[in-house]
Amino acid sequence: GDKVKQSPSALSLQEGTNSALRCNFSIAATTVQWFLQNPRGSLINLFYLVPGTKENGRLKSAFDSKESYSTLHIRDAQLEDSGTYFCAAERDSNYQLIWGSGTKLIIKP
Amino acid sequence: EAAVTQSPRNKVAVTGGKVTLSCNQTNNHNNMYWYRQDTGHGLRLIHYSYGAGSTEKGDIPDGYKASRPSQENFSLILELATPSQTSVYFCASGEGLGVETLYFGSGTRLTVL
Incomplete structure (x- = not known):
């Protein structure tokens, strides 16, 4: 089965609303990264997480290694937040990432 | 800001041909990676490198070779390209x-006909 499972697979939101994306891990993840792939295809690093939380503007992410999940919260969604969000987990601190299949997020005006 | 440059941006190759994808980074990073991305999948690791002269197999290395001649450059080589290698490749x-x-x-974006 999927070692890194993302949910939902797709999400459509009105501008100005909030959302929560989730990754569940069936591996012993040591760190987690969240990326946004924008509509042009570029991959942008959003967060690098050890267990704990980080916040950057309207984005907030948490990683709970004991419960094996990570979340990404988007507050006050804007049109430019549209794209596909990926989480990727590092196992055993060997720098190799295992990727989820992504959440496609569409923000509507 | 980190700068990683790939070339070419688009490539069309014929089955059985040799394809070389190039990657250059100007940040003096030790590690470099090659991934492929297909619809319905996250990124899958093909090869990676810990530094000049080093190449390691990732999760899906079959049909691919890698070369790290310097800290800055990391190439992915398809000696005999097949249509199943049609994909988007990220460094x-x-x-x-x-x-x-x-x-x-x-x-x-590589298309193998």
């Missing part, structure tokens, strides 16, 4: 010092 670099944020190139 990434990372510091490799324990806390590693990855920086990605813009991708290469």
